[in-house]
Amino acid sequence: MAMDMFEQFAKGNLAVGARTRSIAAIPWSEHREFSGVFLKNVVTAEQTGGLFTCHLVRIAPNGKIGLHAHPASIELHEVVSGSGVCVTGNAEIPYAPGSVTVLARNAPHEVRAGETGLCFFAKFVAVTA
Secondary structure, three states, X not given: OHHXXXXXXXXXXXXXXXXXXXXXXXXXXXXXXXXXXXXXXXXXXXXXXXXXEEEEEEEOOOOEEXXXXXXXXXXXXXXXXXXXXXXXXXXXEEEOOOOEEEEOOOOOXXXXXXXEEEEEEEEEEEOOO
């Protein structure tokens, strides 16, 4: 059921102002650094003047997004399906449908998928100060 919901988002519509775009028309792309990680770049920096981005993220079973940080943005994860864990410098946060995590600017973190994989939204808000 939860995977169906993730697929509904992946095939839904994006409204930006008065314009609407099919999310299904946005291609999935493999992450340039982490194999088994796929992104659908729903809202791009170009659309928001560099202030906000939103991505659907799909991690293969037992795959991971390795340790990294975002020096210029706050990151929000909203888990839709699957399971896994987000590892930060001081916590191991279980990921399951309904989990929401806020990661501070420049906070090192890693996301590991469980045996069924992991699907979530990753949203980035630029920090200008």
